[in-house]
Amino acid sequence: MGSVKFGIKEAAEFLRDHDKFLIISHANPDGDTLGCAFSLCGALRNMGKKAKTICADEISKRYDFMKAALVPQEDFEPETILTVDVADRKLLGSLNEKYGDNVDLAIDHHVSHVDFAENLCCEPHAAAAAQTIYKIIKELGAPMTNEIAACLYVAISTDSGCFKYSCVSPETHLIAAELLHYDFDFSGLNYIFFDMKTKARIALEEQLYSGIEYYCGGKCAVISVTSEQMSGVDIEDGNGVSTIPRQIEGVAVGVVMKQRSNGWKASLRSNSSVDVQKICSVFGGGGHERAAGCSFVGISLEDAKKKLIAEIEKVLS
Amino acid sequence: MGSVKFGIKEAAEFLRDHDKFLIISHANPDGDTLGCAFSLCGALRNMGKKAKTICADEISKRYDFMKAALVPQEDFEPETILTVDVADRKLLGSLNEKYGDNVDLAIDHHVSHVDFAENLCCEPHAAAAAQTIYKIIKELGAPMTNEIAACLYVAISTDSGCFKYSCVSPETHLIAAELLHYDFDFSGLNYIFFDMKTKARIALEEQLYSGIEYYCGGKCAVISVTSEQMSGVDIEDGNGVSTIPRQIEGVAVGVVMKQRSNGWKASLRSNSSVDVQKICSVFGGGGHERAAGCSFVGISLEDAKKKLIAEIEKVLS
Numbered sequence: 001m002g003s004v005k006f007g008i009k010e011a012a013e014f015l016r017d018h019d020k021f022l023i024i025s026h027a028n029p030d031g032d033t034l035g036c037a038f039s040l041c042g043a044l045r046n047m048g049k050k051a052k053t054i055c056a057d058e059i060s061k062r063y064d065f066m067k068a069a070l071v072p073q074e075d076f077e078p079e080t081i082l083t084v085d086v087a088d089r090k091l092l093g094s095l096n097e098k099y100g101d102n103v104d105l106a107i108d109h110h111v112s113h114v115d116f117a118e119n120l121c122c123e124p125h126a127a128a129a130a131q132t133i134y135k136i137i138k139e140l141g142a143p144m145t146n147e148i149a150a151c152l153y154v155a156i157s158t159d160s161g162c163f164k165y166s167c168v169s170p171e172t173h174l175i176a177a178e179l180l181h182y183d184f185d186f187s188g189l190n191y192i193f194f195d196m197k198t199k200a201r202i203a204l205e206e207q208l209y210s211g212i213e214y215y216c217g218g219k220c221a222v223i224s225v226t227s228e229q230m231s232g233v234d235i236e237d238g239n240g241v242s243t244i245p246r247q248i249e250g251v252a253v254g255v256v257m258k259q260r261s262n263g264w265k266a267s268l269r270s271n272s273s274v275d276v277q278k279i280c281s282v283f284g285g286g287g288h289e290r291a292a293g294c295s296f297v298g299i300s301l302e303d304a305k306k307k308l309i310a311e312i313e314k315v316l317s
Numbered sequence: 318m319g320s321v322k323f324g325i326k327e328a329a330e331f332l333r334d335h336d337k338f339l340i341i342s343h344a345n346p347d348g349d350t351l352g353c354a355f356s357l358c359g360a361l362r363n364m365g366k367k368a369k370t371i372c373a374d375e376i377s378k379r380y381d382f383m384k385a386a387l388v389p390q391e392d393f394e395p396e397t398i399l400t401v402d403v404a405d406r407k408l409l410g411s412l413n414e415k416y417g418d419n420v421d422l423a424i425d426h427h428v429s430h431v432d433f434a435e436n437l438c439c440e441p442h443a444a445a446a447a448q449t450i451y452k453i454i455k456e457l458g459a460p461m462t463n464e465i466a467a468c469l470y471v472a473i474s475t476d477s478g479c480f481k482y483s484c485v486s487p488e489t490h491l492i493a494a495e496l497l498h499y500d501f502d503f504s505g506l507n508y509i510f511f512d513m514k515t516k517a518r519i520a521l522e523e524q525l526y527s528g529i530e531y532y533c534g535g536k537c538a539v540i541s542v543t544s545e546q547m548s549g550v551d552i553e554d555g556n557g558v559s560t561i562p563r564q565i566e567g568v569a570v571g572v573v574m575k576q577r578s579n580g581w582k583a584s585l586r587s588n589s590s591v592d593v594q595k596i597c598s599v600f601g602g603g604g605h606e607r608a609a610g611c612s613f614v615g616i617s618l619e620d621a622k623k624k625l626i627a628e629i630e631k632v633l634s
Contacts, residue, residue, distance in 0.1 A: 163480045163493070164511060166504035173494035176480070177487040187483035191588070194481060198566040199535075206526035209519055218516075249515040271508070 003106065003120035008132070011121040012139035014105055015044065021051040022078035024103075026086045027093025029055045031193065032128045034063050035155025036084035036107065040133050042069035042151070043142035050076045056093030062192055066154075069147040080104050085129035089116035107132055127167040130155030134175050149182035150189065157186075158193055200233045208244060215309050216253075216316040221245035222309070224257040224264075224301055242267040242291075253279075253312050257305065263297040264304045279311050320423065320437035325449070328438040329456035331422055332361065338368040339395035341420075343403045344410025346372045348510065349445045351380050352472025353401035353424065357450050359386035359468070360459035367393045373410030379509055383471075386464040397421050402446035406433035424449055444484040447472030451492050466499035467506065474503075475510055517550045525561060532626050533570075533633040538562035539626070541574040541581075541618055559584040559608075570596075570629050574622065580614040581621045596628050 006014065015021075023041050025033040037053040044051040050073065081103045086092060087110035089100035106117035109126040123132045130152045137144065137152075156176060160168050163176070180186065197205075207229055213222045223245050246254030246269035253276060254269045266283075268276035270290050277292040285294020296304035323331065332338075340358050342350040354370040361368035367390065398420045403409060404427035406417035423434035426443040440449045447469045454461065473493060477485050480493070497503065514522075524546055530539045540562050563571030563586035570593060571586045583600075585593035587607050594609040602611025613621035 157480075161479075161507075163474075164504065164507040168497070168504070170494040170497045173490040173497065177490035177494065180485070180487045180490065187481065187485070190478075190481040195560075195564045196566050197564050202526055202529065202565060206523055209523035209526070212519065214516075243512075247512050247514050248519055249513050 003115040003117050006105070006119050006121040008121070008135045008139050011105065011107065011119075011132075011136050014119065015136065015140060018080040018104070019049050020076055020079035021049065021082055022080070022099075023051060023053045023082045023084060024086065024092060024095055024099060025053065025055040025084060026091040027056040027095075029057060029059055029063075030085075031063070031158030032130055032155045033085035034059060034066055035128075035130050035151040035153075035158075036133045038066040038069045039130065039137065039148045039151035039155070040082070040084065040107075042071070042145065042148045043137045043140065045071050045073055046143045046145065046148075047140065052076075052078070054095065056095045063154075065189070066147075066151045069145065069151050082107065083117060084133065085109065087112055088114040107136070125169065127165070127169065127172045128156045128159035130159070131172060131175055134179075144182065146182045146184050149179045150184035150186070153179045153184070153186055154189055154193065157190060162190060162194055204229060204233050204241070205244070208241065212245065212248075216313055218250050219252045219316050220255065220309065220312050221248050221251045221253075222255040222257065222305060224305075225259065227259045227261075230258070243269055245269070246271055252316060255308065255312070257301060259301075260295070263295060263299060264301055265293060265295050266304070266308055267291075267293045274315055279308075279315060282311050283308070320432040320434050323422070323436050323438040325438070325452045325456050328422065328424065328436075328449075328453050331436065332453065332457060335397040335421070336366050337393055337396035338366065338399055339397070339416075340368060340370045340399045340401060341403065341409060341412060341416060342370065342372040342401060343408040344373040344412075346374060346376055346380075347402075348380070348475030349447055349472045350402035351376060351383055352468040352470075352475075353446050353450045355383040355386045356447065356454065356465045356468040356472070357399070357401065357424075359388070359462065359465045360454045360457065362388050362390055363460045363462065363465075364457065369393075369395070371412065373412045380471075382506070383464075383468045386462065386468050399424065400434060401450065402426065404429055405431040424453070442486060444482070444486065444489045445473040445476035447476070448489060448492055451496075461499065463499045463501050466496045467501035467503070470496045470501070470503055471506055471510065474507060479507060479511055521546060521550050521558070522561070525558065529562065529565070533630055535567050536569045536633045537572065537626065537629050538565050538568045538570075539572040539574065539622060541622075542576065544576045544578075547575070560586055562586070563588055569633060572625065572629075574618060576618075577612070580612060580616060581618055582610060582612050583621070583625055584608075584610045591632055596625075596632060599628050600625070 021044055023037045025037045041051045041053045081099055083103050083106045087108060089096050092100055103117035105119045108122045109129040111124040113122050126132055134152050208223050242256045252271055252274050256267045258265045270276045275289045277287050277289050280292040280294040283294035287293055338361055340354045342354045358368045358370045398416055400420050400423045406413050409417055420434035422436045425439045426446040428441040430439050443449055451469050525540050559573045569588055569591050573584045575582045587593045592606045594604050594606050597609040597611040600611035604610055
């Protein structure tokens with residue numbers, strides 16, 4: 001049975017009518033799910049309601065600033081369960097078992113959303129779930145603060161590549177314009193999320209760049225990363241490595257081979273009209289048209305690359 | 318004698334009252350000066366006026382798409398000279414001698430603008446001069462097209478680091494929201510200007526990363542680039558090299574030493590409260606608080622670095 005579908009008004013009404021909220025972010029949390037959770041939690045608290053946030057996985061220190069959106073509050077037993085930016089109950093990670101069946105309202109923006117909550121407010125055209133949260137907070141008339149605006153801004157900017165990607169719409173920019181009327185250091189935050197590189201990341205990139213291999217007349221670029229190269233690099237530094245080869249001019253398919261305990265995991269990205277999901281499915285993998293992956297167990301890096309590139313060649317030639 | 322100061326309305330009125338425009342971009346042209354020139358030229362042509370653009374230096378192929386904003390027109394003898402995004406007549410490059418004294422209207426956004434034109438429309442709060450051009454085109458009531466919107470968008474996005482930098486204001490996002498109502502591939506353009514790296518650039522970065530030196534307990538990072546390393550790298554690839562060291566976590570002052578025929582040119586960038594203009598002025602250089610440069614003539618790289626780092630140490634310790 002599917003979720004009851006809510007618009008912005010119904011979602012706001014639901015929040016107004018309930019209390020003692022537990023707001024759950026998805027596992028392996030990113031800026032959007034955290035920005036949604038902290039901004040909505042802060043707004044609900046500012047309305048005099050009880051609200052707290054949880055996430056199955058550890059939160060990177062880069063998001064510490066978001067805590068400032070929450071006025072202190074005594075602990076309480078939750079009565080209303082919300083999820084934000086969660087496309088599927090499986091993405092709740094270790095919290096799925098306890099909460100997956102009991103979500104009262106899911107607020108999301110994924111086209112691929114799989115119903116799990118009793119009620120769903122989903123705007124699949126939104127660049128970030130935080131666009132919807134912003135509109136719900138406005139509809140609620142909850143007091144907006146500089147700190148809440150900062151959470152919403154980072155949620156939107158991190159999910160849209162700082163307004164770079166095709167998911168951005170006029171509404172995305174209109175909301176950003178509204179948020180910039182509040183006082184927070186958006187350019188300092190953008191520096192941290194987009195420009196800053198740790199020394200470990202620089203060292204990793206240097207190693208990766210020196211090992212780029214080109215195939216198919218330069219239309220395919222492959223980078224291989226050993227476990228040793230990734231050790232000592234924290235998750236934030238490791239993120240985005242998969243996108244490096246596809247950023248090279250003329251490259252239609254970018255491949256990153258990451259060493260695993262039992263073999264190699266291939267992450268494929270494509271720019272042009274190549275469907276990498278199809279290529280990965282040959283090896284039992286999956287994903288999306290532009291981003292997909294597959295695993296090679298118990299074979300050498302050279303053999304794994306040979307098999308994969310043979311499939312890529314079929315498409316690119 | 319200073320320029321007569323125009324607001325948006327006066328600038329639009331001036332353009333309405335004149336014809337046969339020559340629109341000049343600054344030398345070493347960037348996205349803003351070119352986007353301003355092509356969008357304004359296109360809009361004036363769409364109003365039935367004669368207009369053309371020139372620039373002292375070669376234009377990167379990346380901006381070829383801008384030509385689509387111009388409906389074809391027969392050549393003509395210019396009567397009205399405009400400059401766009403030109404802060405100082407010296408920045409006209411080789412066109413300064415011929416046109417520097419005869420500019421009828423300068424449209425700019427630099428706080429540091431040095432009057433040279435008869436009339437000036439300058440909005441120093443704008444993230445890009447294209448924000449002002451957009452408002453003038455609206456005020457003119459000139460027909461907007463998808464192609465003109467693309468020029469204005471790229472001008473704004475390239476000058477603001479795709480909305481990342483502190484120069485961005487609510488107005489910047491409001492204009493972007495308006496522009497995205499037109500039909501052009503903004504995410505494809507953003508890929509070209511922000512994400513795509515040529516193979517030569519990747520090779521250059523690999524070399525530069527391997528040569529990063531840290532000083533002042535990691536608060537200063539220095540990269541040195543020889544002429545040999547830069548040869549074969551086109552201008553677009555070379556751009557942005559100056560910002561690499563300051564992007565490293567914990568680095569307050571980033572230095573790039575570029576080899577010149579007669580010595581070394583140092584480009585300094587700072588993130589925090591360090592005034593690099595002051596540091597460079599010790600060596601007869603100049604610039605801004607966060608971005609400055611100076612030259613070391615007739616001495617070795619090692620000696621140049623020693624002198625510069627001694628000054629940086631005074632500030633950072």
